[in-house]
Amino acid sequence: xxxxxxxxxxxxxxxxxxxxxxxxxxxxxxxxxxxxxxxxxxxxxxxxxxxxxxxxxxxxxxxxxxxxxxxxxxxxxxxxxxxxxxxxxxxxxxxxxxxxxxxxxxxxxxxxxxx
Amino acid sequence: xxxxxxxxxxxxxxxxxxxxxxxxxxxxxxxxxxxxxxxxxxxxxxxxxxxxxxxxxxxxxxxxxxxxxxxxxxxxxxxxxxxxxxxxxxxxxxxxxxxxxxxxxxxxxxxxx
Numbered sequence: 001x002x003x004x005x006x007x008x009x010x011x012x013x014x015x016x017x018x019x020x021x022x023x024x025x026x027x028x029x030x031x032x033x034x035x036x037x038x039x040x041x042x043x044x045x046x047x048x049x050x051x052x053x054x055x056x057x058x059x060x061x062x063x064x065x066x067x068x069x070x071x072x073x074x075x076x077x078x079x080x081x082x083x084x085x086x087x088x089x090x091x092x093x094x095x096x097x098x099x100x101x102x103x104x105x106x107x108x109x110x111x112x113x114x115x
Numbered sequence: 116x117x118x119x120x121x122x123x124x125x126x127x128x129x130x131x132x133x134x135x136x137x138x139x140x141x142x143x144x145x146x147x148x149x150x151x152x153x154x155x156x157x158x159x160x161x162x163x164x165x166x167x168x169x170x171x172x173x174x175x176x177x178x179x180x181x182x183x184x185x186x187x188x189x190x191x192x193x194x195x196x197x198x199x200x201x202x203x204x205x206x207x208x209x210x211x212x213x214x215x216x217x218x219x220x221x222x223x224x225x226x227x228x
Contacts, residue, residue: 045219100171105157
């Protein structure tokens with residue numbers, strides 16, 4: 001079974017600064033997708049960014065970008081120009097055709113943004 | 116476009132009681148997922164439906180949990196009888212097809228006392 005590991009239970013960043021959240025995963029599959037989801041206190045899971053394993057180029061969505069290192073099985077999220085509204089739990093997730101495309105989540109990283 | 120709807124938002128029950136959660140996916144979405152999120156952990160898949168058929172229920176505790184998706188639209192998840200360790204947030208998600216993006220509902224927070 002695939003495992004997703006987020007080794008940082010909590011992270012803190014000052015407003016307007018940059019922060020990087022780490023994620024590693026374990027798989028023997030070649031066809032898969034990786035995601036970062038944001039979960040604010042309202043509990044609604046919001047997709048932040050996605051990366052297809054076959055794409056070498058790192059995904060970018062406005063202030064959010066990833067560093068996808070396929071050989072190292074690493075998938076980190078960089079948040080630039082952090083805003084107070086970025087404060088939330090962030091989950092790294094993996095899905096593949098072999099798992100029916102269900103999401104396999106890490107334990108999450110709590111991000112605190114200070115003024 | 117309306118999002119995934121779930122009810123109730125909160126539920127408190129005593130152990131050994133029964134409880135049911137309801138999910139209405141986005142219109143036209145064929146795939147529906149139920150996830151359990153225990154405090155301090157990431158969500159874990161309980162069951163996945165494709166239309167009204169079960170794709171994966173390998174992690175569903177079938178001695179106490181049941182789920183159905185009548186007519187391939189709404190779904191209900193039931194726990195009978197509940198245990199203390201069932202306290203969690205239950206998230207419903209849907210996608211147009213299995214390989215497409217999943218959209219999540221607001222979840223139901225269950226507390227078992």
